[in-house]
Amino acid sequence: MLSYRHQFHAGNVADVFKHAMLTQLLVALAKKDKPFAMLDTHAGIGRYDLTHAWSQKTEEWRHGIGRVWARTDAPPALTPYLEAVRADNPDGHLKHYPGSPRIARRLMRKDDRLVLCELNKDDCAALKLLFASARHTAIHNQDGFLALKGFLPPPERRGLTFIDASFDQADEFGRITRAIKEAHTRFATGMIAVWYPLMASSAMQAFARSLQAMGLPKTLQLELSVYPEDWTEHIRGSGMIVVNPPFGLDREVPPLLDWLWRAMSPENAGGTRCEWLVPE
Numbered sequence: 545m546l547s548y549r550h551q552f553h554a555g556n557v558a559d560v561f562k563h564a565m566l567t568q569l570l571v572a573l574a575k576k577d578k579p580f581a582m583l584d585t586h587a588g589i590g591r592y593d594l595t596h597a598w599s600q601k602t603e604e605w606r607h608g609i610g611r612v613w614a615r616t617d618a619p620p621a622l623t624p625y626l627e628a629v630r631a632d633n634p635d636g637h638l639k640h641y642p643g644s645p646r647i648a649r650r651l652m653r654k655d656d657r658l659v660l661c662e663l664n665k666d667d668c669a670a671l672k673l674l675f676a677s678a679r680h681t682a683i684h685n686q687d688g689f690l691a692l693k694g695f696l697p698p699p700e701r702r703g704l705t706f707i708d709a710s711f712d713q714a715d716e717f718g719r720i721t722r723a724i725k726e727a728h729t730r731f732a733t734g735m736i737a738v739w740y741p742l743m744a745s746s747a748m749q750a751f752a753r754s755l756q757a758m759g760l761p762k763t764l765q766l767e768l769s770v771y772p773e774d775w776t777e778h779i780r781g782s783g784m785i786v787v788n789p790p791f792g793l794d795r796e797v798p799p800l801l802d803w804l805w806r807a808m809s810p811e812n813a814g815g816t817r818c819e820w821l822v823p824e
């Protein structure tokens with residue numbers, strides 16, 4: 545039973561963090577001529593209408609993209625992300641927010657291949673409609689965790705596995721931990737990016753330890769939160785594990801995270817992290 549609908553959360557602080565980081569990975573992959581593949585295991589619908597009743601109900605986007613959209617002082621490295629959002633709002637009014645498939649396809653070149661999995665039947669149908677005429681883009685109504693077995697390694701032998709689970713089931717941290725292991729075992733040189741919500745510090749420490757025990761290659765841990773550690777009303781922030789990050793990401797990301805944090809944290813709560821979970 546799938547209860548999670550991303551429409552309620554599209555464009556929120558976690559999405560801005562996640563998609564700003566995703567664009568850094570895609571820009572790095574596109575620096576080499578050789579085509580690459582991206583597998584997006586939990587794709588969503590690809591583009592979200594922020595005037596939709598569900599977005600209006602939570603208004604989460606106002607604290608995320610709503611705070612970043614109008615700024616004119618963003619670091620240049622955030623331009624590809626902000627341009628992807630602007631491309632979906634050509635009249636200059638923020639109405640749509642692009643999801644990971646939309647952002648990815650925009651940053652990928654014509655021979656790069658995008659594989660999208662979405663388990664919700666209606667959401668998958670919406671995604672298929674949005675990408676009806678897109679080249680080298682395959683859309684599957686299937687479980688993204690199982691898709692790791694079917695689609696990795698990609699024939700290109702270059703690329704990114706992006707895992708953005710909905711965290712609406714028990715032991716989702718266990719599932720993403722196993723998914724990282726599966727993706728890495730099948731495609732050892734591939735980049736893996738996995739989003740997670742920030743939970744109690746004991747749960748986060750256990751997650752980090754289980755990844756460190758796995759024998760992964762160099763792995764970065766990125767986080768951004770805009771609420772204090774004891775915040776319980778909703779998630780206080782989120783993070784991303786990046787296995788095999790592009791060279792230099794550890795130096796490039798901290799100023800970007802710092803800018804995003806300042807833009808989205810008017811109370812100056814929370815903070816950012818960019819640390820090697822498994823050092824180089």
Ligand SMILES: C[S@@+](CC[C@H](N)C(=O)[O-])C[C@H]1O[C@@H](n2cnc3c(N)ncnc32)[C@H](O)[C@@H]1O
Pocket residue numbers: 546548549550585586587588589590642643644645661662663664667686687688689708709710
């Ligand atoms: C957080 S949203 C994805 C957002 C999207 N990655 C983005 O950045 O725009 C999670 C999505 O995963 C879908 N989903 C839940 N369980 C899934 C599974 N086992 N396999 C594939 N998709 C799943 C949900 O329907 C939801 O659309």
